[in-house]
Amino acid sequence: MRTILTLFIVIVALGVGVAAIPAAGGGDDRDGLDVVATTPQAADFVRAVAGDRARVTQLVAANADPHGYEPRPSDAEALAGADLIVRSGADADGWLDPLVSSSGGEAPVLALADHVRLIDGSEDGDPPDPHWWQDPRNARLAVAAIGRELDRIEPAAAPAFATSARRYEHRLERLDRRIAACVGTVPAAERRIVTSHDALAYYGRRYGIEIVGTALPALTTGAQASAGAVADLVATIEAEGVRAVFPEAGAGAGLERAIAGQAGARLGAPLWTDTLAPPGSPAATYIGSLVANTRAIVAGLGGGRAGCRLRG
Numbered sequence: 001m002r003t004i005l006t007l008f009i010v011i012v013a014l015g016v017g018v019a020a021i022p023a024a025g026g027g028d029d030r031d032g033l034d035v036v037a038t039t040p041q042a043a044d045f046v047r048a049v050a051g052d053r054a055r056v057t058q059l060v061a062a063n064a065d066p067h068g069y070e071p072r073p074s075d076a077e078a079l080a081g082a083d084l085i086v087r088s089g090a091d092a093d094g095w096l097d098p099l100v101s102s103s104g105g106e107a108p109v110l111a112l113a114d115h116v117r118l119i120d121g122s123e124d125g126d127p128p129d130p131h132w133w134q135d136p137r138n139a140r141l142a143v144a145a146i147g148r149e150l151d152r153i154e155p156a157a158a159p160a161f162a163t164s165a166r167r168y169e170h171r172l173e174r175l176d177r178r179i180a181a182c183v184g185t186v187p188a189a190e191r192r193i194v195t196s197h198d199a200l201a202y203y204g205r206r207y208g209i210e211i212v213g214t215a216l217p218a219l220t221t222g223a224q225a226s227a228g229a230v231a232d233l234v235a236t237i238e239a240e241g242v243r244a245v246f247p248e249a250g251a252g253a254g255l256e257r258a259i260a261g262q263a264g265a266r267l268g269a270p271l272w273t274d275t276l277a278p279p280g281s282p283a284a285t286y287i288g289s290l291v292a293n294t295r296a297i298v299a300g301l302g303g304g305r306a307g308c309r310l311r312g
């Protein structure tokens with residue numbers, strides 16, 4: 001293979017009629033595409049579709065919070081050399097814009113939020129809820145959008161992208177059905193939970209789970225809970241008989257533990273809301289994270305394992 005490649009380079013160097021080799025990879029001479037993805041979920045979707053045809057640089061690390069992300073100098077370099085930038089969009093990664101402009105790169109930016117169904121902000125003029133990936137039907141739309149964009153950038157690999165995208169979309173479809181069946185083991189009236197920040201509206205809407213309140217009263221983790229708001233939340237949990245309060249994976253559980261303790265509710269297992277687990281863990285992938293969340297929620301609400309055929 002190396003000999004053939006060398007021969008090819010020699011022929012090109014001799015200028016025997018080959019005018020140009022289309023250069024993928026941000027103008028360098030390496031094979032494959034360089035894709036920068038902002039969040040762990042976006043990176044996971046790109047890897048699922050592009051496979052080994054792309055090197056994916058993921059800006060927000062596993063276990064890290066995209067809301068509070070602080071860019072590193074190496075990010076600008078990655079953005080400058082990218083063939084494609086895939087962002088979650090809708091304010092989950094608002095810090096990307098100045099980074100892209102200062103990097104001087106010219107790669108197209110695919111905002112996945114522009115291709116999914118968003119939940120409007122609670123008040124007129126509020127931005128939409130950015131946590132769209134918590135509904136696997138939105139993940140399917142995002143994956144399809146990534147497939148289309150990769151086709152556009154590297155048409156020669158379109159059949160491979162289409163096959164991978166379709167395969168992954170089928171896995172998402174099956175995941176969605178199985179989550180619905182698993183959550184269905186909890187009586188509808190008992191499907192009420194309290195979470196850390198307001199990140200599970202999409203999941204709740206899809207699977208009929210009411211998010212009664214959140215420890216941090218906001219769509220972002222940057223919010224602070226006031227003593228009054230915590231007291232109100234405790235009262236609501238007691239009044240409505242909410243069984244479980246769920247902290248967030250990758251963050252502390254102190255506030256949620258205190259709220260659950262005061263309200264006499266169960267402290268559920270941490271949920272993967274805005275990030276994924278480090279490689280090698282069950283929740284290192286998007287699908288794994290939703291499986292882990294569903295198991296945690298159903299167990300926290302006392303649902304049966306019998307109807308749950310979830311696989312990571």
Ligand SMILES: [Zn+2]
Binds near residue numbers: 273
């Ligand atoms: Zn969030």
